[in-house]
Amino acid sequence: MRSIWNGSIQFGLVSIPVKMYSGSEDRKLELDMLDRHDNSRIRYKRVNEETGKEVEWKDIVKGFKQGEKYVVLEKEDFDNANMKKSKTIDIEEFIEEKEVADVLFKKPYFLEPQKEGGKSYNLLRNALKKTKKLGVATFVMRQKEHLSLVGIYKDALVLHVVRFADEIRDPGELKLPDTKVTKKEVDMAISLIDQYTTKFSFEKFKDVYNDQLMKIIKSKSAGKKAKASNYESKPTAASDLMAQLKASLEKKKSKAS
Known part of the structure; x- marks a missing residue:
């Protein structure tokens, strides 16, 4: 596996250097988009909307529109926004596993100790396993701050990226x-x-x-x-319940x- 983030877990004054790996993989078949007329592949190009010319990746930057102009952000700007959060999974509190609603979970990541982090890694893992608790942490990855829960899966520390409260829509809008x-x-x-x-x-x-x-x-x-297939699910009538x-x-x- 290839690590996607390097940094450290921090709880109290204990710092554990770790590497992060994706804990899941997409099993969807890789399908290409084709032109129905001759099965030629459809390609996307990064095109400058003013000149119509293709732009190389090395020349692409990110910008925030302010008024009629853009403020261009470089890589160091994202890091400098909060250097600590860009390098540290900072556990701020611990909660009971059963308190967490499943709707919060988004994606798991495995954490592996780096050099000299073995003992402190095992210390946190064993403590979480014994208490059946999760560490609530925040960190920055790919120019976005993430709320996360640190727990155990098969003797490894696993970080679950979870949703912030303002990312959950209000189910009160549903017609129940x-x-x-x-x-x-x-x-x-x-x-x-x-x-x-x-x-x-x-x-x-x-x-x-x-x-x-x-x-x-x-x-x-x-x-x-x-072969053509057909499936129809009929709702159960109240009288047939x-x-x-x-x-x-x-x-x-x-x-x-």
């Missing part, structure tokens, strides 16, 4: 129903949930969509026409026996 449900219906739904409750295992779940799409690609490359819950319970019971 106020339809009443009976206690009997809720009790039966709980029974169904209990029957489906198991110990979570990542290995149970596979990305099958990519495999199925690959089969279609192979079939088309062999000159075969892909109890019947469907009972049928679901019976189906689960028959599978278990």
Whole structure:
């Protein structure tokens, strides 16, 4: 793996030099955009809108529009905005794991100790594991400040980038129903949930969509026409709710026996 950020974790006066690696990978198939007429690839060019000429990467800078003019920002400007946050994952407090809402999570990153950071790395890892707590930290990467949670995954420190409060939209804008449900219906739904409750295992779940799409690609490359498929999900009517819950319970019971 190739590190994407080098710096240190800071908690109290303890500083742990670390390297950061992406903890996930995109399994989406790499598809090119083509011109339907001759299957030629579509290319994007970075073009100066005044001259119409292509601009090389080395000549591209970032700028903030102020009035009718741009303030151009160089790499050192981003670092100087907060040098400490650009180099340090600063743990500011610790919280219980169960306090964190899943909607906050965005992306995991693995942290690896650099030279001379082994003992302090293990110290933080073991302490977090024993207390079942997460470190709340902030740092800057790619010209953006991130809120993050530092925890454990398979004996490694893992940093979860999470969303700031102002990045979460207000669900109050949703049109949610106020339809009443009976206690009997809720009790039966709980029974169904209990029957489906198991110990979570990542290995149970596979990305099958990519495999199925690959089969279609192979079939088309062999000159075969892909089979048309159809799927329609019908909403359960309120009057059928109890019947469907009972049928679901019976189906689960028959599978278990």
